[in-house]
Amino acid sequence: MKGFEFLQGKYKLNKTEESQSAARRSRIAGESLSQKPTDEIENYLNRFGEILTSSNPGRSLDAFKKILYKKLIIQDVPESYFTLQQKLARELGHGDVAVTMESREEIKRVLQEDQRTSLNLWVDYFASSDSDVYPDWAKYWAFRSMLGISSYDKKKQKFGKRSKSTTAQFPELDREALAYVVDTLNKKIQGNTVPNPVNVDEDVEEKLVSDEAFRKILNTEDFATYYAFAIEHVSADSSELLPIIEGEWRTFKKGEDALNLVQSIQGYGTGWCTAGESTAKAQLGQGDFHVYFSLNKLGKPTIPRLAIRMVDSHIKEVRGVAHQQEIDPFITPVLTDKLKDFGTEGKRYEKKSKDMQRLTEIDRRHTNGEKFTREDLHFLYEIDSEIQGFGYEKDPRILAMIKNRDKRSDIASALGIKPEQVSFTQEKALGGNIVYHDGDLDLSDLTSAEGLVFPDHVSGTIYLNKLISADGLTLPEHVGGTIDLNSLTSAKGLTLPEHVGGIIYLDSLTSAEGLTLPERVGESIYLDSLTSAEGLTLPEHVGGDIYFPSLTSADGLTLPEHVGGTINFRNLTSAKGLTLPEHVGGSINLPSLTSAEGLTFSKYVGGSIHLNKLTSAEGLTLPERVGESIYLDSLTSAEGLVLSDELIESCDAIYIPTRLLEDLRKLYPAAHFI
Structure with missing residues (x-):
């Protein structure tokens, strides 16, 4: 509660349009919400967290990033920046360099890309499980504060302020310094003692930062001040x-x-x-x-x-x-x-x-x-x-090893091809006679594949998200990034690459007829609209998630031996025909399953197991180890539920109905039931 009070005092957060909008959505959904500012702030932060906990967190996060890019990434580079670049060129002996419209656009593109990259580090970190140790109010404070500062001035030991014309990247993410900052503020607002972490300098036999100076820093409750202090005095160099x-x-x-x-x-x-x-x-x-x-x-x-x-x-x-x-x-x-x-x-x-x-x-x-x-x-x-x-x-x-080299010649040499068979622009890549394209191919406005000729190998992502038919489509043999075929409704005529390093989006595909997936997919497969697994052959290895939210039957489904991420069967009501992989690195979502009959888990599940509608544990054999939680919210009886010591030790929590808590806690006193 102290954290919410801190945000209220600092930002009057409950009065913002974002907070009011979150409150309206909660009330429309029928949720009870008091008028207390701290409750409204807590509700807003919960809504904010939904971005990261949706059924498809990757896409929610991408949407969130796009909003941030539009609002925060520089659009108009100030004339003073171009003047400075000319001055630097003269000082380096390059003479008077003209700044053409083309070079202005290239400079702007580089600045924007650098800002996006530095911003993504913060967004991805706060979206990851690594930041779960921080309370939501602290994440909000740190993230909002970070958006208002630019690069760190080592000489002044302070951060500059950010404006629409700031060309600098967002601050570097130092996880050690950030952990100290959040820990320090948390102790401060809780009224706990915060010791000065700066040790005595042996050369001068006194502290480099006096206790009085440290107290002044502490009393600012300012992120930029705390972060600068932590970078200088908590993160030493050895x-x-x-x-x-x-x-x-x-x-x-x-x-x-x-x-x-x-x-x-x-x-x-x-x-x-x-x-x-x-x-x-x-x-x-x-x-x-x-x-x-x-x-x-x-x-x-x-x-x-x-x-x-x-x-x-x-x-x-x-x-x-x-x-x-x-x-x-x-x-x-x-x-x-x-x-x-x-x-x-x-x-x-x-x-x-x-x-x-x-x-x-x-x-x-x-x-x-x-x-x-x-x-x-x-x-x-x-x-x-x-x-x-x-x-x-x-x-x-x-x-560092390749930045000053001739990339085209290097790639050609590595592949045993001619340099002119390597492309770096989309126009060149689609012009024919190209073996290797370095980068993405954005064909997101294309509705027909007629006349489309791809290189054999594309290192990045191929965007074909408006293509509704695969007629005439011949994809590369190897795609290092993602393939987005989001609007494709039929796999007829579709031949996917032998290897895809990223994600395969086939969200609109309702039938697997004619679909042959690669033997190996580096990240995830999204088959959101698939209602039947008939004819579906999945890769042997999927490094990320597999989404089957519309599948109601597992008949004919053979899952990969290895799934590195989560398996989502949101609407599957029966486990008949379902054989789960030997290894699942993420969660197994079976929230609509009403019976455990025929359900066999692998020995280890790295994430959570969602069996939210399972009413009976009869026939349920859980894994030996579960890395996160088990959700059994609808159990009517504890009968048949067997929890091994190894499972209890490995599992974070087991969610069960309140009426079963007393009995199960007696049976398994070491388990963490919620």
Whole structure:
């Protein structure tokens, strides 16, 4: 409640149009809502959160981003910026460079893309489960505040203010600093003591920031001020010690005092949100936390380098201390060796570990002046598969190695084709005789595929979302990104690529007749309108989600052996014919299933299990482990419900009707029933 009161005092949030609109929607939906400002604010934040918890969160998030882009991304670049670019060109010895209309548009495009990219980092982070430890009011405060500031001035140790003519990117996302900021404000408004985190400088035997100065900072309750302080004094730099990899692993056990973990990593510039006490407490509530500490200048293992966060017996994330929490180039052997201790859990990270080892080896040879091999170029330009790392962004070494090279010649060399068979523009890609196109192809206004000739390989996304017929459509053999065929109502004549690295959108397809999907899909498959699985053959591997919201029967359906994300069967009322995959990394949504007859789960489900309308547990055999929650909201009896010790330990919560709580808590006292 203190958080809502804070927002009310700072923004009068309940009086805003957004808050009033949310209140109207709640009342239209028949929900009871008081006139108290804090209740209205809480309702608004709940509505705001629906963007991230809808049945299709990816699309909701994209829609939200588009709104932000329209409102916040620069549209009119000030003349002073172009003048500055001319001045810089003269100072670099390039003479008087004319700023043509074409160059103005290119400069504007680059500025807009940079702003979108920096904004996306914040949006994606707050939309991810990594930020679940923060209360909604704190997310709102941090996000709204961030939108009003620009880049950080290291000399002044402060952020500039953002306006419509600001050309700078949005502030860099430092997760460690952000965790400290939210933790500090939370303690402040709760009336708790907030200690000055700045230690005594041994050279001058006094604090670099006095307690009095720290109190002044604390009393501002200003995000930009807090964030600047955290960047300067909480996120320290120990990069000169990275070549030293000798050290030790230390395990902070589930349920352990979070301060032990926080105090061991805070102040080393890891970028880990775990450096915030509230975040560390939440994470240790879920499982063990393994940290590798390398030796400092005195030979003591104090410098945090690697983190492996567990949710019970499952690896939730692996983080390093390089850019955006990537693994630094020296420490990979330590991580590779440690992952072997986790058996099958560690194997899930094998590709990332191998990719980072290979990247480090290529970088080492490149630094020594060796030329790239054809295989190196294939890898660096991610022609066959994306280079995967452990951080939130691409490893910066990739760009550093290729940014000043002739990309066209490199790709041609990697593929054994002529440079003129590589394209970078849509016009060139569709002109014929192109083997490889680097980038997206936006054909979103096209209603017919007649005369359309694609390259063999497209690295990005193909937008054909208004195409209603596949007649005459021959897609590339390989698409690295997404294929959007959102309006296609029939698969007749459709031949999809052998490999799709992103998402396949076939939302309007009502029948699977004639549909042949790729053997492997890197992300998700959306078949929102499919009412029958007859004739449907799914890929062996789907890296993301599978959506079947309109499917009422599983007859004839064979699911992949591996689904990395969520399986959504929103309207399936019977499990007859349903065989679930051996591995499901996300949730299994069966909210309309009324009987467990014929239902067999895999041993492990990484997310939640939704069985909201199941009235009887007879015949229900749950997985051995569930990473999140189990929803059994409509059970009329506890009879037949069997919960193993392993399941109870792994599961966050089990949602059951109130009338069954007492009986089930007696049967399973260790379980967390809600």
